[in-house]
Amino acid sequence: MDGEKNVVIFGESGSGKSSIVNLLLGKPVAQVSDRAVGCTFEFSKYTAPNYNLFDTVGLSEGSEGTVSQKFAVNQLINLLKSLENGVSLLVFVMEKGRIKKSLDENYKLFVEAICMGKVPVVLVITHCEMEPVLGKWWEDNRQYFDKYRMTFTSVVCGCSMNPEMAPALMQPMVKSLNDTTVAQLSKAISSSMLVPGWKVKGGWKTLLQTILRRIVKIICIFLQLPDVNLFAGSELSFEDRLFVYFKGQGYDELLSKQMAKDIANVV
Ligand SMILES: Nc1nc2c(ncn2[C@@H]2O[C@H](COP(=O)(O)OP(=O)(O)OP(=O)(O)O)[C@@H](O)[C@H]2O)c(=O)[nH]1
Ligand SMILES: [Mg+2]
Incomplete structure (x- = not known):
């Protein structure tokens, strides 16, 4: 369809990509799993009111139980090739913690190699529910992302866990963090999208x-x-x-x- 905007979610297996899809769409459409191995094996398309959302398979630290790196890369290239209106935004999902090799590899693959640094990137840091001050981890650690030359148009720290997965006492807090996360992320998405989307020239x-x-x-x-x-x-x-x-x-x-x-x- 003319003027369609495409938002591609990427990040390591288990970082919370499918949970973010469910938050943005306000319903459990994408399968979420707490299993030790990855549960998303191919990309899926979801339709949000103002854009299409693509949940992808990310590169992982190990290959056990997840698809091979080659398969993940092939899937990605096929997805991007199929988008007639190009890519308007990349949403990079990471779990709060150390910068692992796979984080850097996912960034380099999606942002630099395939999208040639031409598509804006929003970073979502999940698992922030235990942070005393939301966003402090990012402020304390952003220098390391600079060191790895990972740059973002916007950064959102939050929690994408389904409240039902949390202990009863924590559920109201998780629900409230979900609301904050989705509000900030929706704002970041609508203000960062490239229109028209980026496509390889030629x-x-x-x-x-x-x-x-x-x-x-x-x-x-x-x-x-x-x-x-x-x-x-x-x-x-x-x-x-x-x-x-x-x-x-x-x-x-x-x-x-x-x-x-x-x-x-x-x-
Ligand atoms: N504590 C906590 N758990 C989360 C958060 N977001 C997601 N999870 C949990 O992390 C696990 C993996 O979440 P998914 O959304 O399936 O992750 P994914 O990136 O889609 O994983 P793959 O599809 O395997 O690549 C699930 O058990 C989620 O409930 C969060 O912000 N905090
Ligand atoms: Mg998934």
Whole structure:
């Protein structure tokens, strides 16, 4: 539909993504689980009044019980490819705690590699129900996110747990925190959405070529070779172009062939 806005939720398995979907929609539409292994295995689309919400499979610290990294990445690329109106916003969900490797990897994959840093990101920090002052953890720790070069248009600290999952005594407090979280997040979403959404200019082939070009550039620097445009219109395959290039740089035939093959395999 014309003018549709797409909001993609991502983050590590178990961080509370599906719980956030349920909070935003005001009803239990997404499956939430406290099992030791992940419960979301493919992306799901939900329709909120002003946007579409996509719950995704995130990268996890271990692979046990969850889908493989490759499957998660493939799913994501397929999802983004299918969005005719592009992506208007990324919502990154993390559980309050240490910055794990998978947190950094999820950010790099979704925000930098696939959306090329062009889509605004809202951070939601869940599991904040025991914080004496809501938001203090973020204020005390934001410097570490800066260090990892993770930047956000907005940050919301809160609690996405369903009150029914909490002990009876805690339920009113959890309910009240749910309300605060959803109010702040709804505000952050509506003020951060990109209209129209971001789409790869020139299609997905261009995106892959851009990523490849960057990698080739890094390889050239590493090998102390001058940068070269290996994608200039040519009938040759990428591997053959690398081969011609290395030969032109004075490497012998065998070594040029081997290097071209190795690099083409990596990218
Ligand atoms: N204490 C606490 N628990 C939460 C919070 N948000 C979610 N949970 C719980 O965390 C568990 C995982 O929540 P989900 O919403 O299923 O997490 P998810 O990111 O969708 O997980 P996957 O689909 O496996 O990737 C459930 O037991 C939730 O009840 C929160 O803010 N505080
Ligand atoms: Mg889920």
